[in-house]
Amino acid sequence: MALDELLDRISKFPRFTAGAAASAADVAAVAHSLGVKLPDPYAHFLARFGWAWWPGGGLYGFQNEASLTEQGHDYDTARVTDRQRHRQWPAGFKPLPKDGNILHVSEEVVFLYGADAKHAGQVAVFNYSDQGGEEVARHKNFEKYLLKVIEYQSDEFEEVE
Numbered sequence: 001m002a003l004d005e006l007l008d009r010i011s012k013f014p015r016f017t018a019g020a021a022a023s024a025a026d027v028a029a030v031a032h033s034l035g036v037k038l039p040d041p042y043a044h045f046l047a048r049f050g051w052a053w054w055p056g057g058g059l060y061g062f063q064n065e066a067s068l069t070e071q072g073h074d075y076d077t078a079r080v081t082d083r084q085r086h087r088q089w090p091a092g093f094k095p096l097p098k099d100g101n102i103l104h105v106s107e108e109v110v111f112l113y114g115a116d117a118k119h120a121g122q123v124a125v126f127n128y129s130d131q132g133g134e135e136v137a138r139h140k141n142f143e144k145y146l147l148k149v150i151e152y153q154s155d156e157f158e159e160v161e
Contacts, residue, residue, distance in 0.1 A: 003041050006146040007048055013057075013153055019050030019075065022062035026050075030062050033078035034101050036114030039121040041142040051075035057149060059103050077101045084109065094133030096126065103145075112142060 001009075010016065022030070027046050031038045038046075045052075051061035053075060060077035074080060081102045089095065096102075096109065099117035104110040107129040113119040123145035125137040139145040 001143070001147065003044055003143055003146075006143060006150065007045060009150050010052065010054070010146065010153075011049075013054040016052065016054045018052045019061065019063050021048055022046040022050045026062045026064075030078050030101075034081060034114070035098075036100055037116045038101075039112065039115045039142055041121070042112055045142070051077075054153070056153065057104065060101075077103070080105065089128070089133065092132055093128065094126070096133070097124075108136065110145070112145075 011018070024047075027038065027043050030046065031043075045059065046061045049059075049061065051063050052059045053073075058075065060075050060080050063074065063076040063079075078101070081096075084096055084102055084105065085098065097111060097113070097117075100111055100113040102109055103112050103123065107127065109126045109128055111124045111126060113122050113124070115121060119138075121141045123139040123142060124135050126133050127136045139148060
């Protein structure tokens with residue numbers, strides 16, 4: 001399934017909410033702030049939605065200050081990634097990789113490797129709730145991760161037409 005089709009499917013999740021589309025300058029600022037080259041599919045997501053949220057999931061991205069105030073929750077990947085990178089984990093917990101950004105945080109941290117990283121464009125899932133930061137899943141790319149999200153959500157919720 002093509003990236004735009006995947007994004008179309010996600011936008012039909014119940015109570016789907018998205019930010020404002022990120023400009024090319026916004027995308028460049030996110031990449032600069034993170035210190036990574038963003039994979040093209042993720043940059044495309046940013047340009048389309050900025051960020052997205054739905055019950056049970058979401059994708060951090062670019063969030064301007066007005067949206068942060070309005071939403072009351074921080075969906076900005078650069079700010080969330082920076083906070084998690086500097087978080088004081090308990091002894092024995094593995095730190096997050098530095099060559100990418102966080103897509104989502106719940107009991108697990110969903111991490112996208114930058115386009116120039118050893119694992120370029122791959123999405124890893126790290127469990128920080130009870131497994132000390134161990135990697136518990138990996139997806140070959142952003143699109144494969146989105147497909148898995150769609151499969152999971154489709155099992156849990158009806159899509160809105």
